[in-house]
Amino acid sequence: MSDRTEQLRQIRDEVLNLTESPLYSYRKQNGYFPVIGQGNHYADIMFIGEAPGENEAKTGVPFCGASGRVLDELIASIGLRREAVYITNIVKDRPPANRDPNKQEIELYSPFLVRQINIIQPKVIATLGRFSMEFILKLF
Template sequence: MKMGKEELMKKLEEKIRNCQKCPLGTLRTNAVPGAGSYDAKVMFVGEAPGYWEDQKGLPFVGRAGKLLDELLAEIGLSRDEVYITNIVKCRPPENRDPTEEEIKACSPYLDRQIDIIRPKVIIPLGRYSMNYLLRKFGFEPEPISRIHGKTFEAHTLFGKIIIMPMYHPAAALYKPPLREELRKDFQKLKSLLENI
């Protein structure tokens, strides 16, 4: 009997919560598989959980998450309609950037989430998820300042996926001018979704 999306995702989430493939597994309070709709058209992929995410086991629950919620609301979406995850599922110490080894150990989980959910649009938030996702689908990454808000059309076994890199909401908290860039990119996402 073929398993449904929910069953497949629950199994995968359980695997992520028990994962010890890299040293982060021994340091975390909670792994953060992701949250949202398993039928989402849009998947957001951040970099790694922060302090609050590690505490609660949920993605984007700190200040950057509040900004993400605002941006979603501005284009008429809620968290329940999208899927939000990170490329690395456990918090790196002191919120440092994820290492190549951590990304390599963890990225098969993200690949599987994409295969199960089959989103129409993937939004990498920040340069680590952008670099990984663009390379995965055969594109050469450029600096995020140059390609945020641009679309890349990837072809998969289950159809077309549009990848649209954006700045990470956390970056907009430290550099307020980026907030306006994020807003504009979210408006582009809104137009994109109207045509899918």
């Protein structure tokens, strides 16, 4: 197992046990999974969304369902497959009623995203949504 894989598993374990998150009890009550990220741990391209939707929270897979089909088509249009990129969200747990993530949630979960970026070391970061775009623009 690569060092990157081990570091990403550490992030997963920390998010799984993030009881101080206001979204933790919502996740537990609904039988949801946190959506940490998926893809190539050595990817040149990282896609960053805002927060998981219901389909994602039910499966733990980022951008599945309708949004995933659109993203897969986008990835294919540049000659790649989903397995070649890394896909994640700034917030790892689903906000209730599919609302936008709030400032507190972004502040709580964003250090995990920063660690993912540092581990994966992508050459390109593509943001999917205004919250991820605003965060990345401030970061870089």
